[in-house]
Amino acid sequence: MQDKTLNSNSEGTKEKKKRNPSSLNLFPSTLAEDDSLISQPSSLIRNEVPSTLAEDDSLDPLHSTLLPLRDKDLPPIIREVVSNAPLNRKLPCFVACLAPLCALATRVRLNYYYDGQRQSALLLQVIIEAPQSCGKQFAADIEHLLMDHTLKAHDKEQRRDEQKFRERRHNRADNEKLEDEPKTTIRVIPATISKTVLVKRADFYERNLGDVLTFWMFAEELAQVTDAGKQGYSNLRTIMRTAYDFGSTFGMDFASDNSYSAIVDINICSMFCATSSALDEYMNKRAIEGGNVTRTVLCQLEDPIGSDGAMFKPYTPEQLQTINGTLQKMMADTYTPEGALREPFTLDTSWIERDVRRWCQQKGTEAL
Numbered sequence: 151m152q153d154k155t156l157n158s159n160s161e162g163t164k165e166k167k168k169r170n171p172s173s174l175n176l177f178p179s180t181l182a183e184d185d186s187l188i189s190q191p192s193s194l195i196r197n198e199v200p201s202t203l204a205e206d207d208s209l210d211p212l213h214s215t216l217l218p219l220r221d222k223d224l225p226p227i228i229r230e231v232v233s234n235a236p237l238n239r240k241l242p243c244f245v246a247c248l249a250p251l252c253a254l255a256t257r258v259r260l261n262y263y264y265d266g267q268r269q270s271a272l273l274l275q276v277i278i279e280a281p282q283s284c285g286k287q288f289a290a291d292i293e294h295l296l297m298d299h300t301l302k303a304h305d306k307e308q309r310r311d312e313q314k315f316r317e318r319r320h321n322r323a324d325n326e327k328l329e330d331e332p333k334t335t336i337r338v339i340p341a342t343i344s345k346t347v348l349v350k351r352a353d354f355y356e357r358n359l360g361d362v363l364t365f366w367m368f369a370e371e372l373a374q375v376t377d378a379g380k381q382g383y384s385n386l387r388t389i390m391r392t393a394y395d396f397g398s399t400f401g402m403d404f405a406s407d408n409s410y411s412a413i414v415d416i417n418i419c420s421m422f423c424a425t426s427s428a429l430d431e432y433m434n435k436r437a438i439e440g441g442n443v444t445r446t447v448l449c450q451l452e453d454p455i456g457s458d459g460a461m462f463k464p465y466t467p468e469q470l471q472t473i474n475g476t477l478q479k480m481m482a483d484t485y486t487p488e489g490a491l492r493e494p495f496t497l498d499t500s501w502i503e504r505d506v507r508r509w510c511q512q513k514g515t516e517a518l
Contacts, residue, residue: 217241217244226472226473227472227476228244228247228251230472231243231246231247231295232244234462234465235288235463236460236461236462239285239288239460239462242289242449243288243292246278246288246292246293246421246449247292248274248276249274249275249276249420249447250292250296250297250366250368250421251296252272252419253337253366253419254300254301254477254480256271256272256364256484257483257494257495258272258495258496259396259495259496259497260497260499261496261499261500262499262506264510271396272364272419273364273393273394273395273396273417273418274419274447275394275418275419275420275421275422276420276421276422277421277423277424277446277447278449279425279429279450280423280425280451280452280453281425281426284453287423288462289421289423293368296477297366297368300480300481301337301338301366302338305336305338308332308336309336311332311334312332312336315329333358334354335351335355335363337365338365338366338367339365339367340367340369340374341368341422346402346409346410348389349401349412349414350410351365352365352412352415353414356415359490360491361494362415362417363484363491364419365393365416365419366418366419367418367419367420367421368421369420369421369422370423371422372422372423372424372425372429389416389418390418390445391441393417393418394418394445396415397415398415399414399415400413400415401413401414429448433446
């Protein structure tokens with residue numbers, strides 16, 4: 151997994167650590183110094199943190215996470231999460247917010263420079279990699295914060311309806327007629343979901359709501375995904391290969407009544423926590439050659455085993471009000487009060503195309 155890597159270690163102001171050639175440098179020094187290439191003030195781009203700040207937090211600057219923006223300049227939700235994180239968790243927290251927020255922003259469309267006129271959606275897979283017992287649970291805390299009262303709450307009643315229907319079908323008498331199966335629009339899916347159920351849920355979106363929506367998948371241990379593959383869901387990597395390309399379809403066509411046949415556009419945002427061994431098993435040679443590696447943002451925590459745990463500040467009532475208010479606005483941008491879908495809207499990202507091209511060319515040069 152080499153294409154998109156975010157390393158939680160940052161460069162010191164005097165002594166620089168050798169950077170992995172494949173790691174993602176969000177704002178290269180040459181880019182920060184060339185004011186013609188960026189529209190943001192250089193003071194917001196450079197990683198300028200006083201050494202006294204690192205000393206106060208008892209952190210080596212080489213092992214601090216420095217964002218190219220000040221906490222207060224970040225958008226709502228990300229601002230609150232990052233502000234309450236210690237220095238060595240600010241960038242990982244920033245990255246951990248991206249995938250769930252993209253899943254919530256399912257009606258947003260944009261035009262990626264290299265895709266021409268084909269529209270894209272906000273579809274990301276984030277993997278937090280660290281040794282065991284090194285504090286990866288912060289990602290689960292962020293996932294609960296963003297999803298418990300949004301997509302999970304949206305799914306709760308629908309899952310109960312599905313369970314009631316299965317119980318009635320199991321307990322029905324011979325020749326007893328059942329009502330139609332509930333047409334649900336479940337958004338949160340487990341890593342162990344079967345291929346048939348996934349296709350069925352994606353098809354229900356288009357049949358019931360008239361358009362595609364983004365699934366959310368989270369696994370606190372990536373081994374859940376690889377174990378599910380061993381037990382019969384070996385097509386997970388194949389589905390993931392198209393799940394992050396808006397408009398790409400995946401189909402099943404069987405004669406059996408026990409399966410479900412449809413051709414659907416499956417869109418997934420996901421976040422997994424993993425150790426290096428689990429990551430190697432998941433992102434194997436076939437996945438790398440098939441392009442899965444280019445659809446993943448890898449955030450590595452290089453804390454040694456047994457290191458002192460990162461301590462987060464609790465959220466204030468004002469911060470929770472901002473977070474919950476923003477989440478409700480994002481849900482309102484997806485659904486009308488009647489439960490129908492809002493029209494999709496397109497973001498103008500032309501202002502960043504020059505930097506996207508420059509970054510891609512830089513990574514291509516490094517790969518050669």
